[in-house]
Amino acid sequence: MNNILNRKLLKIGIIVLLVLTITILHFATSIHRPSLHQIYQRSYYIPIVLAGFWFEILGGLATALGLAVLFIVHIWRDWAHHPDYAFQQYAEIPTYFVIALLVGYLSRLQRKSRENLEKAGAELATAYKKLNDTFDQLxxxxxxxxxxxxxxxxxxxxxxxxxxxxxxxxxxxxxxxxxxxxxxxxxxxxxxxxxxxxxxxxxxxxxKPATPQKLRTDPHEIIEAACRLVTDQAHKQGTEILRRFNEQTNNIQVDPEQIKQVLINILINAIQAQSKGGSILVTERTENGEWIGAIQDAGPGISPEQLDRIFDPFFTTKREGTGLGLSISYQLVKNNEGRIWATSKPGQGACFFTSFPVSVSESK
Ligand SMILES: Nc1ncnc2c1ncn2[C@@H]1O[C@H](COP(=O)(O)OP(=O)(O)OP(=O)(O)O)[C@@H](O)[C@H]1O
Ligand SMILES: [Mg+2]
The missing domain is CATH 1.10.287 (Helix Hairpins)
Incomplete structure (x- = not known):
């Protein structure tokens, strides 16, 4: 932001400097050297073109106006006794405005087409990402x-x-x-x-996952039921399961038994990942019409290569694991129109998210 402002100020500085230099030359040069005056008069085009290019129509016109005023003062002061030459110089002034308008307009056109190109580029990048995601899902x-x-x-x-x-x-x-x-x-x-x-x-x-029997459900109840079932296992190794719920609840339209099973699978993994002590934190948030539940553990985390495979059937790193817990969960969540994903930084635990659309008319 600061950088943009600095560059703008620098451009204004260059234009002002050019205008002042040419004007001072105008005022300081003897009227007995008309050829030099002719050069200065044309030099005014430079700041006008620059202003039109950098600040479009308004910038160009403002510069042309400032120049015209200075130039008129000069003509009036130094050339009043040469009406023919003075007229010639006055006649130059409208040209300044025409050039300002023209360059400003062209510069605006160029900016618009650049913006359109950038927008099209961004849309293309989003479409490409979506295509890749769909391909992965397929x-x-x-x-x-x-x-x-x-x-x-x-x-x-x-x-x-x-x-x-x-x-x-x-x-x-x-x-x-x-x-x-x-x-x-x-x-x-x-x-x-x-x-x-x-x-x-x-x-x-x-x-052959069962078809979900969807009901309007309070996600807190599902979480509580899942936690109750794994509490014993957690306590045996001194692990605490903490819940931090929002005051306001949003209902979701899911099969509570299936989603309870998903949460149990995630919680058991979290307990297993944490060999002794520590706590597992269950939180929730609502974002863009979606309820999102998160289960964060303090285990060793999951490496990026494994993170890509944890939802694959039979992928396991456990001696006694079947590697089906998360792939069943993935399917159950998908059948309930939800999403499930995980993030992890090795050494800093793993966080599993499940999200479902908030049941709009039913939120309490
Ligand atoms: N919280 C977690 N922390 C670290 N790794 C995890 C976590 N959750 C899952 N994983 C990894 O994902 C793999 C797959 O988990 P998944 O629940 O599908 O199978 P599993 O736990 O190995 O076996 P089971 O079928 O008995 O659940 C695990 O073996 C483990 O490597
Ligand atoms: Mg498991």
Whole structure:
């Protein structure tokens, strides 16, 4: 801002300096040297052209007017006794105004076309970004669709034999006395079958998510319900979940059970990321008709390369993770017409955002 002002002042300074120099030369040069006066008279075109170029029509006309006044004083003072020559000089004055108008107008045209070009450039950049985003989404959707089909097929095939194995393991385990070393194998088999059962139902949920049953919902209630369910797990490692809500609530139109699950997935990740102690902060804000909830943890954060992949199915960095928590969440949020994204600075924790349009007529 200051820079622009300084440049403007410099330009005004140059014009004033030129006008004063030429005028002083006019006044100081003897009238017996008319050829020099002719040169000065034409030199006035320079500040007029500059003013028209830099300050468009108004600047050009103001300079022409100032010059005309000074020039008239000079003609009147020095050339009054030479009416023919004086007339010739007076006749020059309208030319100053014509030039001011012409250069000012051309300069305005040039500025307008530059502005139009800049606007078109900015619009093009936005369109390009949108196109890239859409392309990314398409790629993600495509990957999800094919992975979903494949995993759903496998999960479906595994599910029935798994149920039989689960039943068989239960029955076999019952007959083994508690002191028998085989009891330990029975309990391992039971635990592993339960893990497989969780995995298959997660895969099925991922590939065939239920249609959302949307209700007008207070997001605070969803957050509270999700926090209640993970509080025990958080307390076990000394982590506190803090909520900072706005006084005024905006309702959203979502399936509360599905969004609760999304928040649970994010909260569990946040708890897992924070190995001991610390706190997780849940905040909210409303912006451009959107309710935005944020969950910030104080864990190690996520590197930029991993940040690109966390919503991909089966992407996990955990030994026991399936890598489906966030991809299921992504789908659930999308099916509820919302958005989910994360930001992170490695070493400074991660922040997960979910946003949904505010239910307009229903805000209280
Ligand atoms: N709050 C977080 N801080 C750091 N990394 C995170 C966080 N949340 C997610 N991640 C990264 O994203 C990966 C994917 O998360 P996602 O919830 O989909 O799967 P997961 O937690 O590994 O397994 P699960 O399917 O059991 O949830 C995680 O393995 C982890 O690397
Ligand atoms: Mg997870």
């Amino acid at each position: 790629r993600h959707a495509d990957r999800l669709a094919s992975l979903g089909q494949l995993s759903a097929g496998i999960a479906h095939e595994i599910r029935n034999p798994l149920a039989s194995i689960q039943g068989a393991v239960e029955i076999l385990g019952q007959d083994v006395p508690a002191e028998d070393p085989k009891k330990e194998f029975a309990s391992i088999a039971k635990k592993e079958v339960a893990r497989l059962e969780k995995l298959t139902s997660e895969i099925l949920q991922f590939s």
